[in-house]
Amino acid sequence: MTNMDTNIFDILESEVRSYSRAWPTVFESASGSWIRDEDGRDYLDFFAGAGSLNYGHNNPVLKSALVDYIVGDGITHGLDMSTVAKRDFLQTFQDTILKPRGLDYKVQFPGPTGTNTVEAALKLARKVTGRSSIINFTNAFHGMTLGALSVTGNSMKRAGAGIPLVHATPMPFDNYFDGVTEDFHWFSRVLDDSGSGLNRPAAVIVETVQGEGGVNVARPEWLRALADLCAERDILLIVDDVQMGCGRTGPFFSFEVAGITPDIVCLSKSISGYGLPMALTLFKRELDVWGPGEHNGTFRGNNPAFVTSKVALEHFWSDDKLHKSTASKGEKIHQAFTELTKRFEGSLSTRGRGLVQGLVFEESDLAAKVCKLAFDEGLLAETSGPSDEVVKLLPALTITDDELDHGLAILADATAKVCS
Numbered sequence: 001m002t003n004m005d006t007n008i009f010d011i012l013e014s015e016v017r018s019y020s021r022a023w024p025t026v027f028e029s030a031s032g033s034w035i036r037d038e039d040g041r042d043y044l045d046f047f048a049g050a051g052s053l054n055y056g057h058n059n060p061v062l063k064s065a066l067v068d069y070i071v072g073d074g075i076t077h078g079l080d081m082s083t084v085a086k087r088d089f090l091q092t093f094q095d096t097i098l099k100p101r102g103l104d105y106k107v108q109f110p111g112p113t114g115t116n117t118v119e120a121a122l123k124l125a126r127k128v129t130g131r132s133s134i135i136n137f138t139n140a141f142h143g144m145t146l147g148a149l150s151v152t153g154n155s156m157k158r159a160g161a162g163i164p165l166v167h168a169t170p171m172p173f174d175n176y177f178d179g180v181t182e183d184f185h186w187f188s189r190v191l192d193d194s195g196s197g198l199n200r201p202a203a204v205i206v207e208t209v210q211g212e213g214g215v216n217v218a219r220p221e222w223l224r225a226l227a228d229l230c231a232e233r234d235i236l237l238i239v240d241d242v243q244m245g246c247g248r249t250g251p252f253f254s255f256e257v258a259g260i261t262p263d264i265v266c267l268s269k270s271i272s273g274y275g276l277p278m279a280l281t282l283f284k285r286e287l288d289v290w291g292p293g294e295h296n297g298t299f300r301g302n303n304p305a306f307v308t309s310k311v312a313l314e315h316f317w318s319d320d321k322l323h324k325s326t327a328s329k330g331e332k333i334h335q336a337f338t339e340l341t342k343r344f345e346g347s348l349s350t351r352g353r354g355l356v357q358g359l360v361f362e363e364s365d366l367a368a369k370v371c372k373l374a375f376d377e378g379l380l381a382e383t384s385g386p387s388d389e390v391v392k393l394l395p396a397l398t399i400t401d402d403e404l405d406h407g408l409a410i411l412a413d414a415t416a417k418v419c420s
C-alpha cells in the first residue's frame, strides 16, 4: 500500500479531506462496480460516489457518447447559453421522465452540486411566498452552503458555519418518537396556534429517505400526510431528491412511492449518470417567478453532463427494467441484513428502500469497524447517521447479483467479527 504519511496529499491537501482517511490508498481506474488502486488492487464499490454513480463507473454506453462529443469539439462550457446538448437533454428529460409521470415542472440549472439546487429551491420558495422561515426535519442533510446547512441537522457540520444558522425550524422526521406520538401532531398544532411563536413557513424541505442522516425511511403515508398538510396551509413542499432520486429507491423520483407531487424537487448526484457535476431544480410552472439572471452561476451549463445524462435517461429509463431490478436487488440486501439481525439479535437492526440499505449497530463504534474490515477485504462501504452507527450501502443500480453476493459475504464476515 502507498505510504500515506509522506505524500503530497498530506503535505498539500487540507485536513478537511475525509474519504481518503477511511480508504487509505490511491485509486487509479474504475469500471462498473469496481474501483482499482495504483497497486492493482480491486475494490468492490458499495458506495458509488455517495450515490453519484447509479449506473456504475465509466458506463460504456455513456462513455462512448461523451468521447464522441469531446472529440467532435462539442461545447464544454456554456453558462446558460442555449446549446444543442442542452436542448437534447431537456427534450429527453421531458419525454422520458416528466411526461410519462404527468409532471408539469419547469427546469432550472443551478450550480452543478446538490447544495446549489437546495439553495435555489429555498430562495425560490422565499421569493414566491414572501416568507423567510423554512421547516426542516431532524437528521436532515441538505448540503454545506449556508442556506442548505441551516436546514441540515448534524451538529458538527452546523458548527462549521461559524455564524448562527437561522430561519429554519426542525420538526420530527417519521418515526422520530418510535411511533409513540401521532404524526404531525406537534407540527400542525404549532402551525395553527397563534401563540406558538412559529413564523409562518415558506416551505417544508424533506428527504423521503434520509441517507446521510442514517437511512431513515419515511413511510408513504407519512409523506402523503405531509403533502396534505402543506397543501392545506399553503406551504410549499420541497423534496430533496439529490441522493434518493435517479432510481436509487426504485422509481426515478423517490416520492413516486407516495403518489405525491412536490412543488419543488432538487436533483443532482446521479442526474448526469457519469459522475459529472450537474444539478436541476424542478418546480411547478406557476412558481417560475425568477427574473432573468436573478440566480446565476458560471458552471450551470455542464454540457458534457447534458450529453451523458440524455443517454442515461434513454438507456435506463425508457422502460421499467431498472426500477424492477433495483427493487429485487434491494430485497436481496434486506434479506442478508435481516439474517444478520437475527444472528446478532439486540446488536443490530436494518432499514432501507430499494438500493439504499442500512445495517444499524446498537454500539455505534462497530459500524466504522465493519467498514474498516470490509476495506481490508476489498469492499468500499461508508457509515452514516448522527453517531455514524449505520453501515450504509449505496451500490450502483447496475451491480450484478454475483457482485452483491460477494460484497454481502464480506460484510457478514466483518459483522460477525465485531459482534461475536
Ligand SMILES: Cc1ncc(COP(=O)(O)O)c(C=O)c1O
Pocket: 050, 113, 114, 115, 116, 118, 141, 142, 143, 144, 207, 211, 212, 240, 241, 242, 243, 244, 268, 269
Ligand atoms: C439529500 C442531499 N441533499 C444535498 C446534498 C449535497 O450535495 P453536494 O454534496 O453535491 O453539495 C447531499 C449530499 O450528500 C444529499 O445527500
